[in-house]
Amino acid sequence: MPQTQQIINTDTQKRIDSYLAEILDIPRNQIQKWIEKGKVCVNGKVVSKNYKLKGEEKISFEPIEFEKPNLKIADCDIKILYEDDFLVVVDKPAGVVVHPGAGSEHKSVVGALLFRGIKLSDIGAPLRPGVVHRIDKDTSGVIVLAKDNNTHFKLANQFALHISKRYYIGICEGHIKDSFGTIKTQIGRHPIKRKQFAVVQGKLAVTHYKVIMRLKDMDIVRFELETGRTHQIRVHMQYLNHPLVGDSVYSKSSKLIQRHALHAFYLGFFHPNSNKFLKFYSKLPKDMIELIG
Structure with missing residues (x-):
């Protein structure tokens, strides 16, 4: 019940x-x-x-339980950073989706966890058991998934109330004028390119940024998400005319990296059962280290 x-x-x-x-x-x-x-x-x-x-x-x-969907279950190269009876924290490599979608993805974080016999909450969308928040397929880094419905709701509430903390490292084209700042806009579907998002009328999106190193023609930037809109950092950096290096959707592809240069390196939240604040880190992946030189 x-x-x-x-x-x-x-x-x-x-x-x-x-x-x-x-x-x-x-x-x-x-x-x-x-x-x-x-x-x-x-x-x-x-x-x-x-x-x-x-x-x-x-x-x-009081949630209504629905029949569990038939998910594609297969292992893939994910690293479990932490696991207990309530949740599991995963370090996701670039190129792996968080959950299966309408496309042809055969490998996902959800599918790998189920393959390993890890139970996930069953209140999400049909193909999203346990998924409290997401990062893009080609964004690497740390995420948390819930094992039961009570944990799922408590974690989701923390994300909704901006209690959880999420930090990213991104590498952007050119040099941002201000060394730090906050981008506060609305984000919605692109009016013409329907698979993209843009700064248009939509949902509130707030991104805090700080330039931590300036290279010859790129900036290494730390981002803190206050909201979690789809493609939020990527859209906001395009909005500032400094898109992520390698972002073929919002800018152009790069010979230096085969994806957009974005990594979710830190996640912090209160454990839904013990109320202890947990912190998790993910090391910068090899392709971004090589891009920095």
Whole structure:
């Protein structure tokens, strides 16, 4: 029997189904099924899917368990940095997706963990068990996955409330004018190139950056994510006219590296059971070290 979860919302004028779908990274139609079954309450009262939040309300919900999908299960070159009864922290190499998608990916972090007999939460989208947050296929680095639903919700709430800490190292084209700063925009689907994202009307995206070294024609930059939009760092650096080296989607490919130069080197969060703050690091991969020279 799924346990009832609670979230104190910090948003206003957003529909309850959209809000939960966003912070939990679960398709809105799945959230709507919970609501239709009377499993979602705001301040103790059952609400409809189009209920608009007023801010600082207590949202409680009891997830409906769905049939587990038929996932492609195969091992791949991932490194487990930490594992206990509640969660697993993984160091993901570039070229491996976090979870299978509609494409033809045969190897994924999720598939590798299931192959190794590691149980994951079952409340995500059909192909995303355990996935609390994601990094791009060609971004390397550290991520956390949940083993049970209670852990999944608690971790998701930390990401939604910006309690967790995420730092990246990126290598950007040219030299950024300011040595540090914050990029605060909205990000949405590109109006023409639908597989891309852009600084257009969409969801709030906040990226903090600090240049840590200036090379001949590149900057090594540390990024801190306050929000976690798809392609956020890549879009924001294109917006500053200093895209990531090797980013063939938002700039151009490079002979020096076969992917965009971005690495998630640090992840910190409170353990959902012990409440101890955990910190995990991932070493800069060989291709980025060689790019720096």
